[in-house]
Amino acid sequence: MVELRQQVAKETLPTKHGIPFSEHIMMEELPAHFRAPSHLPAYDGTTDPAEHIYKFGNAARLHRYTDGIKYRVFFTTLTNSAQQWFDQLPAGSVRSFAEFSSLFQHQFSNSKKYQKSIISLFGVKQEDNKTLKAYVQHFNTTILEVPIAH
Structure with a gap:
């Protein structure tokens, strides 16, 4: 985790395609019937990141997302500074949703609601x-x- 944070800190330019997911995540095919839900709230970095992860997790369970789909749908909920942070992650650096969730919550911990x-x-x-x-x-x-x- 520390190594990934250091790698993120060194990286100042957006990734080649703006997608930091590892190859195995991007290789997962979306189901033919897949439609991204329209009810997922956007996250701009100013509200509690744990709450956003929780709400997203509820939707992911409801729609029975696999880990690969979770990653790809989650980043579509990001806007403004949250999207800019995501775009700065090194290509291929995200290997698990738990790791990404921890990084995400750490990055936006100043917005945490106590x-x-x-x-x-x-x-x-x-x-x-x-x-x-x-x-x-x-x-x-x-x-x-x-x-x-x-």
Whole structure:
């Protein structure tokens, strides 16, 4: 993993075809009936990368994607800085989806959404110009982001 990160850091130009997947991934044939789903959310690098991987994984399981199809569909969800990062990966450097997922989450870790703790509820205050109803809605939204202690 460290070796791959160093290789990515050295590479400054896009790959020949912009595809960093290893040859065995690109050799997998798409099924004749294959259509890329239109409901997959785009990822631009500004939201939680783990959440994007999770949502994509759900779609991949629903459509019964093989690993080869997973790779090829996933990169179509990337836009803006996420697409630019992907294009900078060295040709043939991606060998497994787990490895790619780890690299992806590390690259965009600054956008990771952290779970709130119960202590964060103490920070929810009713602003002077807000109604009690607005405060309760804000509190309820915040409490949904706190994991339930068992």
